[in-house]
Amino acid sequence: MMKACFVLAALLFSAVVKAGSFTIAIDTQSPARKVYADGTFRVGYCADVRIGDEAAALSCRRAGAWLFRSSQCDDATLEFCDRYALKMLVVLKGSQDDMVKTVKRLGKSRYKKVVVGVQLSDEPIEEKDVAMWRQIALLTSRELPKVPIAIAVKDLNVEIIARMGSALKYITHLSVDLREENAPYSRLDQIGKTLRGSQDDEISKLRLFAIGPGRLNAADDKKISSSNLLAWQMHWILAAFAIDRTDMVFVDRKYRADDYGLAMRHFWAVATKCVSIISHGEGATSDKSTQPLKKVSAPQSEMTLEIDSAEETIELSDAFTPALAPMACANIAAGKRGDVEYLVLMSGVDMDGERTLSLVVVNTSGEKATLKLNVNKNGGNVTSGWRRRLVPDKDSGKIKNSTRQRFGKPFSETVDDGEVTFIDFRI
Numbered sequence: 001m002m003k004a005c006f007v008l009a010a011l012l013f014s015a016v017v018k019a020g021s022f023t024i025a026i027d028t029q030s031p032a033r034k035v036y037a038d039g040t041f042r043v044g045y046c047a048d049v050r051i052g053d054e055a056a057a058l059s060c061r062r063a064g065a066w067l068f069r070s071s072q073c074d075d076a077t078l079e080f081c082d083r084y085a086l087k088m089l090v091v092l093k094g095s096q097d098d099m100v101k102t103v104k105r106l107g108k109s110r111y112k113k114v115v116v117g118v119q120l121s122d123e124p125i126e127e128k129d130v131a132m133w134r135q136i137a138l139l140t141s142r143e144l145p146k147v148p149i150a151i152a153v154k155d156l157n158v159e160i161i162a163r164m165g166s167a168l169k170y171i172t173h174l175s176v177d178l179r180e181e182n183a184p185y186s187r188l189d190q191i192g193k194t195l196r197g198s199q200d201d202e203i204s205k206l207r208l209f210a211i212g213p214g215r216l217n218a219a220d221d222k223k224i225s226s227s228n229l230l231a232w233q234m235h236w237i238l239a240a241f242a243i244d245r246t247d248m249v250f251v252d253r254k255y256r257a258d259d260y261g262l263a264m265r266h267f268w269a270v271a272t273k274c275v276s277i278i279s280h281g282e283g284a285t286s287d288k289s290t291q292p293l294k295k296v297s298a299p300q301s302e303m304t305l306e307i308d309s310a311e312e313t314i315e316l317s318d319a320f321t322p323a324l325a326p327m328a329c330a331n332i333a334a335g336k337r338g339d340v341e342y343l344v345l346m347s348g349v350d351m352d353g354e355r356t357l358s359l360v361v362v363n364t365s366g367e368k369a370t371l372k373l374n375v376n377k378n379g380g381n382v383t384s385g386w387r388r389r390l391v392p393d394k395d396s397g398k399i400k401n402s403t404r405q406r407f408g409k410p411f412s413e414t415v416d417d418g419e420v421t422f423i424d425f426r427i
Helices: 054-062 075-083 096-108 127-143 158-162 165-170 185-197 218-223 226-240 259-271 328-333
Strands: 002-008 015-018 021-026 043-046 067-070 087-092 115-120 149-153 173-177 207-213 246-252 276-282 301-307 340-346 356-363 369-375 385-392 399-406 412-415 420-426
Touching (some): 021 340, 043 259, 054 075, 067 246, 096 115, 096 127, 127 149, 127 165, 158 165, 185 207, 226 328, 226 340, 226 356, 226 385, 259 356, 259 399, 340 369, 412 420
Parallel strands (some): 021 369, 043 067, 043 246, 115 149, 149 173, 173 207
Antiparallel strands (some): 002 301, 015 021, 340 356, 369 412, 385 420
């Protein structure tokens, strides 16, 4: 067991210089918000895996599909996922006998390492079924130790969850169904606050998986241009990660080699080695894009972490949640101007004593934005890296893809309006 003592320093999310230009302040010395197993992808599809030969695996790669939320977990599917390094959040459903057989089979499978979580039911648990789910939770914890176990929810019903009784100690996550929500932050924030305020330690410990829509609600489809649909989807994912308790996001759509699939490929390229999320923010709220951004930093305090394994997700502080709610996703869905939203990820220290940092940035502010960095209060002098861009063509509206190696110090990159970009560099 490793022990690490950290002092939580004040974390400034961003400082606006002027409209269209802002600096992201990155503090790599403060503890990261989350720690994942190296190589664990954290954005997936709500879809069944189409198994087969190398061609089937190639279709997954082209769609950026390395993580699935599915009830399809037969032996052939598990073998296919293991062979091609795919992961699954398994959803249990059917009769109690069928689910018991499934859990026991998974526990004995030589391919069980592909299972990164188990969700109890595809629908919120009903009171009449609580006794059954207690037994299933206990069995799952025995057969698949250390694998996260989630309960499906839409609106948090603390009473039903509390009735899981002693089995609640085996539950690690709530799988929040937000497929009818064009923006995830408000609901997730409300659930997070309820969990933090619970006097029951088994409830207050719970973390979150977010299940999101693959398209806007039909009534809102005409409010957003086709070139902004990808940007809205990426805003949705980043806004879900604005809640510290969110560990994984699943999007309800078929996986295919479209614009979103390409974005997931780029996301995977920058995020695979970066096992920690260290910051999330927006340039400014979109209704006040010319005003300075004011965010409340985390208070300073000391914390000792005991880390058994890099495979565990560790919550360090809810104080890292931005004081201002991200607005871009909801505004774009409503046909308004958005903002520049970003997620900062960080790797562990490599053999050369360096780290890799990755930025995921979406710009829907209505104008180009110049992005600068201030790393550990020492400015933006970082090494070279790669930049992967998805930019809507002004004439056709189609997304253009480009990848280039970036050089030069200090860091300064221009992000076009409507662009989704992925940038990595070393410090």
